[in-house]
Amino acid sequence: MNMSYVLLHAPALLIAIPLFAAFLTPIIDRFSKRVRNIFVLAVLIIEEILMIIFAWDVFTNGIHVYTMGAPNPTSTVPLQSAVPVRIVLEVDGMSAFMGLISTTVSLAAGFYSIAFVRKETGQGKFYTLLLLMLVGMLGMEFTGDMFNLFVFFEILSIASAALVAYRSYYGDAVEGAFKYLIISSIAGSIVLFAIAILYGQYGVLNIAALAKAMKSTTLDMIALVLLISAFAMKCGSVPMHFWIPDSYTVAPASITAMLVVASQASLYALFRICFSLYGNTSYVATSGAILILFGLLSMFIGVTMAIPQKDIKRLMSYHAISQTGYMLLGVGAGLYLLGNPDFSTHGMAAMEGGIFHIFNHALYKGLLFLTAGAIFYKTKTRNLNEIRGLAHSMKFTTIFFLIGAFSIAGLPPFNGFASKLLIYESVYHVNPILSIIAMLVSILTLASFMKVFHSAFMGPPMKDVERGDVPKSMLFGMMVLTAGIILFSIIPGWVVGHIVHPAAQSLANQSAYIRAVMGD
Amino acid sequence: MLRTPGGYWDPLIWLLVFVVAILIVYIIRAFGRSDYKGGEQTKPFLSGMDVPDEDALHIRAGNIYWGFMRALEGYYDVLRKYHTGIVNDYVAWFVGVSVILLVIFFIVGVI
Amino acid sequence: MIYNIPYMASAILVIVGLYAVLFKRNLIKIAIGITVLESGVNLFLITLGYRENAVAPIYTNLPEGTSIPEGMTLPVPQALTLTSIVIGVAVLALILSFAVKIYQHYGTLDSREVRRLRE
């Protein structure tokens, strides 16, 4: 097949292939479980490869637009009309960056699930929903349209909620899923309300067209507030974080890794709205300050709540909140400085740090959740008081856990350190206190992971646990993410220069985003 | 190599220094007596009392950072109180934050 | 004035829905609250597309002498509302099935007692 043809249609194909595969899975499932597993993995691998090729093209050649149903993918604005009327997918550096994260973690979670859910019932539905989650994430990240943002947001929420309740023979799994779904549907309704406010004023739904027409009215401000609070809740920012530990804890481990990325898709939507939709209004500095505030609260309260936890996944969920705070802090500082002369010196570095941290977080937090799942798989408990000495039998898991723990704590030479260093040095110029709190949180993170390491892996071996590590497919899933961490640790300069910088640049450059759809 | 606003970060240089440090440690260690290992000296010593067996020595997760949590008891009590686990309260926090944000934006807009 | 009534109604529906989600303890009532909230948003959307003295946006059913597109109501909000209703149905079904499962495990539908996960 012609490569340029594939690249031209890549935005639609990336969403269509998992969607098609999702509904083919239950049919294949009736004939052979083995073929179904191979099919799902093949789809995830194809997605990953296609996404890497496509993302590379976006990073080098700039924004891709894709108009669904038009005679030509690039004809975003029809001849008879002044605004885009069709569904437009718009993939810039940031979208491609997020797409890479989603496909990578999905691949790891797919491999991990093969062994992890082998004994459960309804696996056909499990993989259908897993692929639908990927569809929802990629859709949220690629869409250039407010309404499709809402649609994919809801697809993602419904698929995730159903997967959180997958082991519905545990009462708390259903409880966590219920809370997740209530929160998601409220957030979804509020987002739709905000979209309706915007549509009522400007009569368009396309983000670029809306941004061009934006007039900073009071209604725009109300819509911005609703969008910020809804997406901040969905990405788990304090003080709206309560659902995160509840639902992350009870989900199957591979799904928890996916949920981390799902929350980051909401984070992406938050950034997209603040930068690309409202980047030209007078609310930029205020919303930047609010993101910084959210970031600080999330960082500090997340990590301090993590320290006393006794449930391993609950502890890690609080760390997920705390690390989300770093991203909010970094990108919020960039947003706060947007338009200032300082932006090119510190603001850009802060954004690069925050955005780099998104990828790092997806890798190491995904890995840590997978190791927590491996511990649960072996010992059938998540309570840290009841486990000890697992390093005697689970050698690979121990190594993976240590790499993840060092990376999340920001110890050199791991990738977590590189992104945190960028954040420390740049937010220092906004206010030195921000850097100090960020470093303190990093220390507390290390402290709480040493607690996990000591109580789970050190000490005399447990008596009633069979020897040997977890099955190979689970180890392979963890290895995918570990390889990512090691790669990013060795070449942080190249990654920031060639992947993160284009993403940060495209987020900050609102006029290019508008021009790609609206023309000049 | 990663350029930051204040300098740069290169994991390869760090690794190089790390390897050199390990080498130095190894060299210093090589000066030691090779017959040191084993014997009475390496056993745990508890003021001459009987050492409990291995299982009892492992500190459980609930006891780690006990002092830290005790010192910050007031802080944790407040946080625990607000994490009620009731879904209505979770939505109430969302509504509350939205209202506060709306007020902030209004005030900033007026100024 | 008369054209503002649907907007007020949608605001009232949203507030009633939020009230139910915030203050009702029964999980089924929370589900009802979410549905009412969604209806309020849907009513808001559909009202945005209304035009005075306009006809339904069906191309072949236009009366003679109607100008296109000014004589038609906006079709886009109607499509959005329909999509939102479809999503609402899926969410509602999922919430209700969770509520059934919770009742099986916990023996209650009181949200104050469905809180094994906290702190």
Place this chain on the structure above:
Amino acid sequence: MNEPSKIVKTIASIIFPFITVYGLYIIVHGHLTPGGGFQGGAITASGIVLLLVAFGSAEIAKKIKESHLSILESIGALSFISLALLGLSATFFYNFLAGSNFIFGRIPPFGSNPGDMNTGGVLPLMNISVGLKVIAGLSAMVLALALFARLKRGRKGVRKK
């Protein structure tokens, strides 16, 4: 719970075909009149809900298996996405049948007219596949919720006063 009376059962059996036909009508005329896949599918599924109420979930569950509905739903979704993918010669979702003089391929006449079924390109086909999906999906949903009630209560499933 009392068994519904014979009158209810008979009337439900008589009305059911009419509801189904009306639902299918709404589905296939989706590109001409208000309605379409979801609305028609919901009407048709409501017919199945009527049967469920009249005859009880156990009786219906013998006739309609959840796994069959799931397959039907998948087929509906797959044909929808396939139709969208077939447009890839131009773009995803491209209406490749419109104006092609093939099935549903006629150009609709301009101005006020009663409507021509044979127009719309892929839209009627997509309506039919969405309709299939919604019929199967909604029926499976209601059936599952009805069967839930018959399940044994869990460990702590004690009713509280």
